[in-house]
Amino acid sequence: MGKFLAILLGVSALAAGVGMYYLQIYGFYDEVALTPGEDVVLMPLGAETPRPIAYADFEAIDADSSPIRYRACFTTKLTPAELSQVFALSDQKDPRNAPPWFDCFDAAALGAALKDGRATAFLSVKNISYGVDRIVAITDEGLGFAWHELNQCGKKAYDGTVVGEACPER
Incomplete structure (x- = not known):
């Protein structure tokens, strides 16, 4: 026995x-349904509403279980230099890993490209979910990547410290 x-x-x-x-x-994880003209947006300088940019070959995954599981890949003919004159930059240099089966998103290679200047990160959507921003990175070769990252309010909310008045209501 x-x-x-x-x-x-x-x-x-x-x-x-x-x-x-x-x-x-x-x-x-589920595949994100393509919504032409809405899948890739960036935040214009001094604005509060994101604007779409031209893109192709879009593929993305997301999960309802967590607001930070979103990953996307696409291509664009726009250069980071052109975009940085119109859209808000992000200081994010460490993208979150994607599942190994989502081949197009290599977080280590993208992080290296962001750190050595071969890619530029932009703010896409602020507070897409409470305390979570969408970040879009564009490489010099025209490859684009998007992921969700905790912002300051999200970091405070999830580590248990007082959120404060600077953060929006939940």
Whole structure:
């Protein structure tokens, strides 16, 4: 009876581990439906409403389980130099990792390109979800990437410190 219980416990632990891995890497993600003219937007300097930019080859994933699971890839003929004269820059240099099966989004390569100046990050949408901003990065080769990042209000809200008056209502 002891061997049976040990095997049952081992199989149960293995099944739970495989299940958790699947749910984290594959389970909650959905492809984002293409919405032409609305998928890639940037925040103009001094404005509060984002404007669309020209893009092609758009693909994105998202999950309802977390506001920071959004990742997108696209191409554009606009250069970072052109865009930086009209749209607000972001200081984000460390994009969040995407699941390994979402091939177009390589966070390590994008982070290196952002740090050495081969890519530029822009603010896309402020507070797309409470405390979360959408960031768009464009490389010199015309590749574009988008992800969600916690802003100052989000960092405060999730680490338990007082949010303060500077943050919007939930």
